[in-house]
């Protein structure tokens with residue numbers, strides 16, 4: 001069998017299409033790595049599944065999600081506590097066409113208030129008749145709290161504080177613009193009810 005070639009001693013009996021196999025030992029590092037994975041899997045199973053000592057994915061996710069929600073609520077609470085002193089942004093990057101506030105308005109608000117703010121399901125935001133107060137802070141509050149009974153959604157937690165400031169600043173620029181065929185004034189309360197562009 002040997003035929004002078006030391007490898008021939010390791011030749012296994014079987015053969016397929018002239019291809020033969022040598023019975024080589026696996027390298028020790030490979031064998032040890034393999035053994036370690038088995039040891040690891042046993043420890044893993046006991047730790048997570050038998051003893052229940054560690055969090056599985058779902059529990060980890062829930063914990064992180066809760067932590068995220070806490071950070072979010074804290075930031076919203078901080079924003080809301082300082083609302084009374086807010087003033088509209090003058091930054092063109094926010095209130096200009098294509099700016100953050102404009103983009104948010106077109107995406108989230110225009111379906112009900114029309115892209116030009118003239119009003120559709122929601123009231124006209126360009127005239128000086130306001131249902132929930134005419135000044136910037138009134139608007140911010142309406143946007144945060146919504147008027148669920150009347151179809152105005154609450155944007156608390158949907159838009160972050162910076163986005164709420166941006167979109168409120170944008171609608172502030174709509175005041176006094178006269179879009180075509182606006183929704184008739186909601187006559188419940190007439191403006192002005194506070195410091196606004198109309199005072």
Ligand code: HEC
Pocket residue numbers: 104105108109110111112113121122123125129130131132133139142143147150151152153155167168171
């Ligand atoms: C699903 C429709 C809808 C969407 C979307 C919507 N609104 Fe409204 N909005 C309304 C309605 C309806 C009212 C009137 C509520 C009432 O009659 O009390 C309103 C009222 C308002 C008011 C108060 C107007 C006033 O006269 O006092 C502001 C400000 C406003 N919305 C801003 C926004 C902004 C900003 C967005 C986008 C982030 C938005 N709305 C998205 C339907 C909507």
